[in-house]
Amino acid sequence: MTCMNHKHILQIKNLSVTFTQYEQGLRKTDLRVIRNLNVSVGEGELVAVVGSSGSGKSLLAHAILGILPQNCDAEGNIWFQEELLSPERIKELRGKKIVLVPQSVNYLDPLEKVGKQVRKEQNEKSLRRKQEELFDFYKLPQKTADLYPFELSGGMARRVLLTTAMMESPRLIIADEPTPGLHLEAAKKAMSHFREFADKGNGVLLITHDIELALEVADRIAVFYAGTTVEEAPVADFQSVDTLRHPYTKALWRALPQHGFHPFPGNQPYAKDMPNGCPFGPRCPQLTSECEGNIQEQTIRFGRVRCIHAK
Amino acid sequence: MDIGRYSGILKYVVKSIIKIISLLIAVSILSFVLVSASPVDPVRAYIGEVGMANMSVENLAKLEAYFGINTPPIERYWNWFTGFVQGDMGSSLLYRQPVASVIHVKFMNSMVLMTTAWIFSGLLGFLFGIIAGLYRGRWIDKAIKGYSLLIASMPTFWLALVLVMIFSVWLQILPIGLSVPIGVNAAEVSILDSIKHLILPALTLSVIGIANITLHTREKMIDIMGEDYILFAKARGKSNLSIIRHHALRNILLPAITLQFASISEIFGGSVLVEQVFSYPGLGKAAVSAGLSGDAPLLLGIAVISAALVFFGNLVANLLYGIVDPRIRRGSAYE
Ligand SMILES: Nc1ncnc2c1ncn2[C@@H]1O[C@H](COP(=O)(O)OP(=O)(O)O)[C@@H](O)[C@H]1O
Ligand SMILES: [Mg+2]
Numbered sequence: 001m002t003c004m005n006h007k008h009i010l011q012i013k014n015l016s017v018t019f020t021q022y023e024q025g026l027r028k029t030d031l032r033v034i035r036n037l038n039v040s041v042g043e044g045e046l047v048a049v050v051g052s053s054g055s056g057k058s059l060l061a062h063a064i065l066g067i068l069p070q071n072c073d074a075e076g077n078i079w080f081q082e083e084l085l086s087p088e089r090i091k092e093l094r095g096k097k098i099v100l101v102p103q104s105v106n107y108l109d110p111l112e113k114v115g116k117q118v119r120k121e122q123n124e125k126s127l128r129r130k131q132e133e134l135f136d137f138y139k140l141p142q143k144t145a146d147l148y149p150f151e152l153s154g155g156m157a158r159r160v161l162l163t164t165a166m167m168e169s170p171r172l173i174i175a176d177e178p179t180p181g182l183h184l185e186a187a188k189k190a191m192s193h194f195r196e197f198a199d200k201g202n203g204v205l206l207i208t209h210d211i212e213l214a215l216e217v218a219d220r221i222a223v224f225y226a227g228t229t230v231e232e233a234p235v236a237d238f239q240s241v242d243t244l245r246h247p248y249t250k251a252l253w254r255a256l257p258q259h260g261f262h263p264f265p266g267n268q269p270y271a272k273d274m275p276n277g278c279p280f281g282p283r284c285p286q287l288t289s290e291c292e293g294n295i296q297e298q299t300i301r302f303g304r305v306r307c308i309h310a311k
Numbered sequence: 312m313d314i315g316r317y318s319g320i321l322k323y324v325v326k327s328i329i330k331i332i333s334l335l336i337a338v339s340i341l342s343f344v345l346v347s348a349s350p351v352d353p354v355r356a357y358i359g360e361v362g363m364a365n366m367s368v369e370n371l372a373k374l375e376a377y378f379g380i381n382t383p384p385i386e387r388y389w390n391w392f393t394g395f396v397q398g399d400m401g402s403s404l405l406y407r408q409p410v411a412s413v414i415h416v417k418f419m420n421s422m423v424l425m426t427t428a429w430i431f432s433g434l435l436g437f438l439f440g441i442i443a444g445l446y447r448g449r450w451i452d453k454a455i456k457g458y459s460l461l462i463a464s465m466p467t468f469w470l471a472l473v474l475v476m477i478f479s480v481w482l483q484i485l486p487i488g489l490s491v492p493i494g495v496n497a498a499e500v501s502i503l504d505s506i507k508h509l510i511l512p513a514l515t516l517s518v519i520g521i522a523n524i525t526l527h528t529r530e531k532m533i534d535i536m537g538e539d540y541i542l543f544a545k546a547r548g549k550s551n552l553s554i555i556r557h558h559a560l561r562n563i564l565l566p567a568i569t570l571q572f573a574s575i576s577e578i579f580g581g582s583v584l585v586e587q588v589f590s591y592p593g594l595g596k597a598a599v600s601a602g603l604s605g606d607a608p609l610l611l612g613i614a615v616i617s618a619a620l621v622f623f624g625n626l627v628a629n630l631l632y633g634i635v636d637p638r639i640r641r642g643s644a645y646e
Pocket of ligand 2: 059
């Protein structure tokens with residue numbers, strides 16, 4: 001797929017997200033959980049952001065939507081449909097042109113009935129109709145509307161969260177781990193819905209730790225490691241380990257069941273003790289002293305990679 | 312009607328009442344031990360040093376019998392307890408009246424005072440707390456928080472004195488103490504007089520209560536505004552007003568109920584001091600007098616009644632919780 005000549009729906013350049021924390025009450029420390037992140041979604045594209053737990057995926061979603069916590073700052077530029085976003089502009093767009101499918105049922109108000117939340121407390125007939133249709137589509141019983149979030153099963157909660165996104169007519173869906181807890185069939189349904197949505201010329205940013213899921217539906221995959229994208233590659237490159245660019249991506253590839261289940265030792269570093277230069281350095285078989293310097297992103301074969309040894 | 316739906320709540324209420332009763336027995340035993348162990352000799356406290364010296368041995372013996380000095384403590388408690396269970400709270404040694412009627416009068420006085428303070432501190436504290444929590448870090452939050460911290464760290468009696476200085480001494484618009492004007496026949500006391508005498512003690516009690524409720528509500532509000540469901544509501548483009556109305560207020564209601572009913576015990580404690588400072592003839596002042604003169608029946612009566620009120624407040628809070636919180640209402644978490 002040659003996505004390069006499409007128009008961008010979402011473009012993120014040099015995004016950094018920093019927490020300001022106070023240690024032992026007084027000493028101020030800055031915790032950079034996302035650094036120099038680049039990612040983009042073109043029209044008609046479904047881009048998966050793949051990374052392990054704690055790599056900053058949810059924060060990326062929250063940064064785009066301008067809902068980071070108070071003690072947290074984002075720097076960098078975000079464009080939506082080629083328009084540079086300001087905090088005011090994102091407030092106008094979110095919930096309308098950009099929607100979020102959040103990560104867990106905790107994102108629903110525990111004291112409000114599901115139906116009312118899905119309709120954002122509105123009661124117009126057309127909205128009720130739309131909600132009923134979506135409940136049907138996701139095989140949610142209509143009486144789900146009268147339940148409170150704590151009465152939903154894990155899978156039902158997921159489908160309700162998906163419904164909230166589909167109630168709008170967005171251009172971009174940001175889905176934060178939308179599948180855990182769903183039955184295979186329901187997960188496939190959600191994915192095919194995203195796929196159709198993208199095929200109509202919209203964009204989907206699918207955040208997941210499940211690389212196999214990403215490979216099935218995505219056009220491109222952005223591999224996230226310790227708060228940055230180490231590689232952005234067309235999904236076709238994942239056919240063989242040789243077309244991949246970054247050692248971390250290759251390690252992920254080898255860890256897949258169909259490629260031998262090779263585990264690789266170590267954990268991603270926590271934001272507090274980040275190594276100099278390449279964050280993957282300490283675990284990398286190709287580590288050299290140059291890796292401790294500044295690593296520029298380079299474009300290789302329609303993909304981008306943050307590794308000086310990449311070919 | 313489906314009884315099954317309510318059986319959970321019914322069970323909960325019965326369980327709570329059993330718990331309250333056993334707690335009340337514990338409170339009465341504890342109070343009794345404390346009065347018995349107190350170094351105050353009730354006879355001496357009652358007739359004074361001079362009276363003691365002039366008292367004949369026979370009369371002294373009679374008085375001691377009246378005060379029950381020579382009865383073993385366990386028997387005395389048992390007598391009190393069996394009487395209490397049958398609705399007889401005994402006689403106050405100090406007031407020479409049945410404890411029940413003493414408490415009735417004092418209780419009514421205190422109730423007016425405490426209810427006023429309870430409602431005021433609850434409403435205003437809730438309002439201030441929400442505003443401060445919503446505008447966290449802005450000047451209005453700093454003002455509210457600073458004020459609350461100042462008041463909360465102020466001793467009750469000191470605040471009472473400051474208010475007396477301002478309103479009674481300088482401005483001379485409110486009386487210093489008591490619940491009625493001095494030297495006026497009880498029948499001639501007007502409602503206006505009663506209210507005037509109520510204002511300062513109620514104000515003191517409210518001001519202290521507000522600070523506490525404000526600070527707690529503020530904390531809860533800040534927590535709630537950081538919850539994921541608030542984030543998601545923002546992400547869905549809801550207006551601040553809608554978020555506050557539909558999510559923040561709904562969720563702050565639960566901790567607010569707990570706070571409001573938990574504050575009953577604080578207001579009770581505060582009223583003891585406030586009534587003392589203002590010589591307000593309520594339950595708190597009676598409790599202090601009873602303690603100082605070794606009036607065991609009265610003290611026990613007051614202790615049990617106040618504890619019952621506090622426990623009952625908690626029960627009401629928990630039941631309200633059940634009405635407001637669907638997780639309890641529908642999940643029958645009362646079990
Ligand atoms: N409020 C916070 N304060 C400090 N660090 C945080 C906070 N929220 C998240 N983090 C850190 O940011 C990193 C990324 O979190 P998150 O985006 O939730 O990861 P993911 O979604 O990829 O599992 C984690 O290491 C986490 O510890
Ligand atoms: Mg996450």
